[in-house]
Structure formats: structure tokens, C-alpha cells
Amino acid sequence: MSDEVVLTVQVNGERVRRLIPASRTLLDLLREDLRLTGSKHGCDVGDCGACTVRVDGLPRLACITLAAEVQGASVQTIEGCGSKEAYIVDALDKHVASQCGYCTPGIVLCLASLFDDQADADEAAIREALGSNICRCTGYTKILAAAREAAASRSSA
Amino acid sequence: MLPLAHFEYLAPTEAVEASRLLASPDARLVAGGTDLLVSMKHRLFEPRLLVSARRIAEMQGIVPAAGWLSIGASCTLRDVSRHGIVQQRLPALAAACRTVATPTIQAMATLGGNLMLDTRCMYYNQPAGWRASLGYCLKREGSVCHVAPKGRGCYATQAADTVPALWLLGAEAEFVSVSGTRRIRVSDLYREDGMNWLTVRPDEVLTRIHVPLEDRSVAHRKLRTRQAIDYAQVLVAVAAPAQRGEPWSAVVSSVAPRPILVESETAEGLAELSFRGSQPLSTHLASAPWRKKMVRVEVARAVDALLRSHAGSG
Ligand SMILES: Cc1cc2nc3c(=O)[nH]c(=O)nc-3n(C[C@H](O)[C@H](O)[C@H](O)COP(=O)(O)OP(=O)(O)OC[C@H]3O[C@@H](n4cnc5c(N)ncnc54)[C@H](O)[C@@H]3O)c2cc1C
Numbered sequence: 001m002s003d004e005v006v007l008t009v010q011v012n013g014e015r016v017r018r019l020i021p022a023s024r025t026l027l028d029l030l031r032e033d034l035r036l037t038g039s040k041h042g043c044d045v046g047d048c049g050a051c052t053v054r055v056d057g058l059p060r061l062a063c064i065t066l067a068a069e070v071q072g073a074s075v076q077t078i079e080g081c082g083s084k085e086a087y088i089v090d091a092l093d094k095h096v097a098s099q100c101g102y103c104t105p106g107i108v109l110c111l112a113s114l115f116d117d118q119a120d121a122d123e124a125a126i127r128e129a130l131g132s133n134i135c136r137c138t139g140y141t142k143i144l145a146a147a148r149e150a151a152a153s154r155s156s157a
Numbered sequence: 158m159l160p161l162a163h164f165e166y167l168a169p170t171e172a173v174e175a176s177r178l179l180a181s182p183d184a185r186l187v188a189g190g191t192d193l194l195v196s197m198k199h200r201l202f203e204p205r206l207l208v209s210a211r212r213i214a215e216m217q218g219i220v221p222a223a224g225w226l227s228i229g230a231s232c233t234l235r236d237v238s239r240h241g242i243v244q245q246r247l248p249a250l251a252a253a254c255r256t257v258a259t260p261t262i263q264a265m266a267t268l269g270g271n272l273m274l275d276t277r278c279m280y281y282n283q284p285a286g287w288r289a290s291l292g293y294c295l296k297r298e299g300s301v302c303h304v305a306p307k308g309r310g311c312y313a314t315q316a317a318d319t320v321p322a323l324w325l326l327g328a329e330a331e332f333v334s335v336s337g338t339r340r341i342r343v344s345d346l347y348r349e350d351g352m353n354w355l356t357v358r359p360d361e362v363l364t365r366i367h368v369p370l371e372d373r374s375v376a377h378r379k380l381r382t383r384q385a386i387d388y389a390q391v392l393v394a395v396a397a398p399a400q401r402g403e404p405w406s407a408v409v410s411s412v413a414p415r416p417i418l419v420e421s422e423t424a425e426g427l428a429e430l431s432f433r434g435s436q437p438l439s440t441h442l443a444s445a446p447w448r449k450k451m452v453r454v455e456v457a458r459a460v461d462a463l464l465r466s467h468a469g470s471g
């Protein structure tokens with residue numbers, strides 16, 4: 001009877017309406033149903049941040065979010081990042097802050113939501129926010145350098 | 158990938174309707190889902206019905222009323238920690254919200270879900286395959302406790318970050334069920350049993366958390382291995398006496414199924430009494446003797462912080 005849900009959401013600005021099993025996670029909706037594979041399956045249990053997307057502007061771990069719980073909301077994934085987030089992507093690129101790249105989409109969305117909220121985010125705020133995302137390649141130094149540069153370019157813009 | 162088992166899903170608009178649905182066995186309330194979904198992926202339980210708190214208006218909003226702050230159980234830890242009155246009048250609560258997991262999780266997780274968080278154990282909070290390989294434990298399907306094989310009980314710990322601060326701030330939790338509404342002090346919410354750790358029934362819905370705005374000086378401290386993601390090795394809150402003649406108090410948590418209340422005539426004595434009163438067990442990250450010593454250290458640090466802020470303001 002109620003093990004399926006009619007879900008209506010905006011994904012990267014486009015309206016999506018689907019009948020889904022109630023047990024569908026937001027991550028599987030994005031990756032399997034909508035073929036938006038930029039959001040990554042890392043740990044699958046909320047530890048690593050590789051699946052971070054934005055829901056109504058706030059960061060959210062898609063692996064431990066039921067798709068049914070974002071009914072009516074607006075979801076942004078890395079595929080929906082463009083000129084508005086370019087200053088973050090460019091800074092990560094410049095500092096070679098992405099190696100295997102698995103953590104990168106989550107980091108972009110985490111930082112985008114930090115800077116939209118706090119244009120003048122300082123070192124402590126950046127470190128606190130990035131505590132949400134694990135990177136197994138870079139050792140974080142380059143990611144932090146990129147985040148600092150993104151913050152500077154943002155606040156001077 | 159850790160797929161979820163199938164379940165039914167309903168999103169009622171009233172807490173009493175949610176309570177009616179939760180009366181059926183195998184039903185669970187989902188708030189932020191940050192612990193529930195992980196537990197379901199690990200097959201710690203497989204509910205047949207999930208009842209969403211998402212549309213229940215009486216569980217939302219933060220409103221001051223007659224000397225109390227009434228916080229909706231569905232408010233996220235991020236919203237609570239950023240609220241002006243919480244920051245100014247209840248800084249220990251704001252600090253406690255900000256030590257939970259990570260900022261991303263704080264934007265999803267609710268204050269109600271934190272108070273109702275399942276007790277934790279390194280042998281229980283593991284994937285299904287891991288638990289099957291070792292052999293299940295008492296808390297689910299097994300007949301022994303891997304922590305204390307000779308014991309009869311479960312020692313899974315109360316690990317919710319906001320509990321010690323809310324306890325010492327004198328907070329009360331409001332529950333709605335088909336049998337009516339009742340308010341329970343946070344200090345009366347927990348039991349000394351890791352398998353059955355709450356004093357409320359599964360069909361009672363936590364709707365609001367009421368915190369008195371009395372300007373009690375409370376300090377929150379959390380000791381953890383990494384400064385993000387990790388649960389506490391030791392969690393403490395300390396309250397200075399509100400009036401002359403009252404004791405100093407500490408609530409020590411993350412070391413037993415129920416937080417431990419310690420009282421001392423003097424500020425200096427509180428840390429030693431807390432040390433003597435706590436019996437933490439070893440975890441895969443820290444030994445029991447070290448955790449026990451750190452109870453003393455963390456309580457002493459909290460006392461120091463309060464004494465310093467008093468010296469500063471007076
Ligand atoms: C990587 C990671 C790290 C974490 N670290 C911490 C940490 O450091 N400290 C910490 O305290 N927690 C931690 N958590 C656990 C969790 O995120 C928080 O405790 C959070 O506050 C739980 O709230 P929620 O809204 O997500 O609850 P949910 O997961 O939705 O629910 C948790 C439980 O409470 C019940 N429940 C929820 N709301 C109500 C209500 N209103 N009435 C009745 N029952 C209810 C649910 O049925 C369920 O059994 C961590 C989780 C993850 C994934």
C-alpha cells in the first residue's frame with residue numbers, strides 16, 4: 001500500500017516526478033534512476049561525505065537520506081554546478097587538490113554551501129566545514145589551500 | 158552498497174497520529190535519519206513501517222515562552238546552535254550541538270533524534286556481516302555480551318552529545334501519544350540498561366524540548382580522537398552552583414548506558430569524584446584506564462572554564 005511514494009523534486013533546476021520505492025535513498029535516486037553519477041558512493045553510512053549534495057541550499061549526505069524525505073525540495077548535485085561555483089572548482093584545479101577525484105564533488109558542494117552562507121569564512125570555519133569530507137589521496141593541505149583561495153576570491157568579488 | 162530492506166512509509170501531519178502508527182510493532186519514527194538509516198543499513202533493525210516527522214508542525218520552531226525556550230524536536234542541530242537566544246543564554250547547548258559528528262550532519266540531524274539516540278557499542282554498531290562473523294550479541298539475536306561475557310546485561314553507552322548539557326540546564330522533554338501529553342526531565346529519560354535505555358514507550362513521540370532560561374553557568378566538553386565525525390570517548394557537562402550552598406555538579410556520559418550525575422561541595426572535589434564514579438570500558442580507539450583518567454581531566458577543564466568566565470564577568 002504505502003511502500004511506494006510519488007516523489008516530486010527539483011534536481012539541478014529540473015522538475016522530476018517519479019514513483020519510487022519508499023526505501024530508495026536520495027543517492028540511489030540520483031545515481032541509478034537519474035544517472036547523475038557525480039555524487040559518489042563512498043562509505044554508504046554517513047562517514048565520508050563523498051555523497052554530499054545540497055538540499056534547499058544546505059549540505060546533505062545523500063547516502064543516509066531517504067528520497068521520500070526531500071519531497072518538494074530543490075536538490076543540487078555536482079552536475080548542477082556551473083559558473084556560480086566555478087571559483088571553487090578553479091581553485092581546486094589550480095592547487096591540484098583532486099587526485100583520484102572521488103571526494104571532489106562532495107567537497108565542492110560542501111564549500112559552496114559554506115561560502116554562500118559565510119562569504120568571509122575564515123580558516124577555522126573552512127576547517128570545521130571540511131571536517132565533513134574525507135579525502136584519502138591529497139592529505140588535505142592542497143584542499144585547504146584551494147578553499148582559502150576560493151574564500152579570498154569570493155570575498156573580493 | 159548497503160541496500161535498505163523494504164518498508165512502508167507514511168508522513169502524518171500530527172504527532173498523535175504518528176503515535177498511533179508507532180504503536181504497531183516494527184514501526185519507527187524517522188527524523189533526520191542520520192542514525193536510523195545507518196542502523197537500518199547495518200540491519201540492526203528492519204522496521205516494516207517508517208513514520209516521518211517531516212510534516213508535523215508541532216515539532217518545529219524555536220519559541221521563547223515565560224522563562225523557557227521551547228525547541229521543536231525536529232529542529233536541526235545547526236538551527237539550534239545558530240539561534241540567537243541559544244547562543245546568548247544557553248551557550249553550552251550551542252556548543253554541544255556543534256560537536257556532533259560534522260557540520261553536514263548537524264544540518265540534517267535533529268535535537269529530538271539526538272535525545273532519542275540508540276545506545277552504542279563497538280560490537281553492535283557494525284555491518285551485518287561483521288556481526289555475523291563474530292557471533293551476535295545480547296542486544297540483538299545473540300546470547301552473550303562480547304564486552305562482559307560473564308555479565309548478564311548490555312553496557313552499550315549513551316553517546317548523544319547534547320544530553321549532559323540539557324540535563325544540567327534542567328531541560329524537560331515533551332512527549333505526545335494516544336494516551337496524552339507528558340513532560341519528563343531529561344535527567345529522568347535514561348535507564349541503566351543498554352538494551353532498554355529509555356523510560357518512555359516506543360509509541361511516545363518527542364515533540365518539544367523545553368529549556369529554562371535561568372542563566373545557569375554550564376560548560377560542555379567532548380573528548381574524541383578526531384575533531385570531526387567521531388563520537389565521544391568522554392562527554393561531560395559541569396554546572397556551577399546557582400546559589401550559595403548548592404553543590405557543583407557534573408554529568409559524565411558516553412561511559413555507560415545512563416549518564417552519571419556527580420555532585421561536590423567544592424569545585425576542586427568535582428573532578429576526583431567524577432573519576433571515582435565512572436567505569437568506562439575499553440573501545441577500539443582508547444583503553445578503559447585512559448578514558449577513566451580523562452574523565453577527571455575533562456571535568457577539571459570544564460570547572461576551570463566556568464571559574465574563568467566567572468572571574469571575567471564579575
Ligand atoms: C558519521 C556519524 C557520526 C555521528 N557522530 C555523532 C556524535 O558525535 N554525537 C552524537 O550525539 N551523535 C552522532 N551521530 C548520530 C546522529 O547523527 C545524531 O545523534 C543525531 O542527532 C540523531 O538525530 P536524527 O534526527 O538524525 O535522528 P534519527 O536517525 O532520525 O533517529 C534516531 C532515533 O531516534 C528516534 N527518534 C528521532 N526523533 C524522535 C522523536 N522526535 N520522538 C521519538 N523518537 C525519535 C528514531 O526513531 C530513531 O530510533 C553520528 C552519526 C553519523 C552518521
Ligand code: SF4
Nearest residue numbers: 278294302303311312
Ligand atoms: S554491551 Fe550490549 S551491544 Fe555491546 S556486546 Fe554487550 S550486549 Fe552487545
Ligand code: FES
Nearest residue numbers: 042043044049063
Ligand atoms: S557515501 Fe555518504 S557519507 Fe560516505
Ligand code: FES
Nearest residue numbers: 099100135136137
Ligand atoms: S582525491 Fe582521492 S579521495 Fe580525495
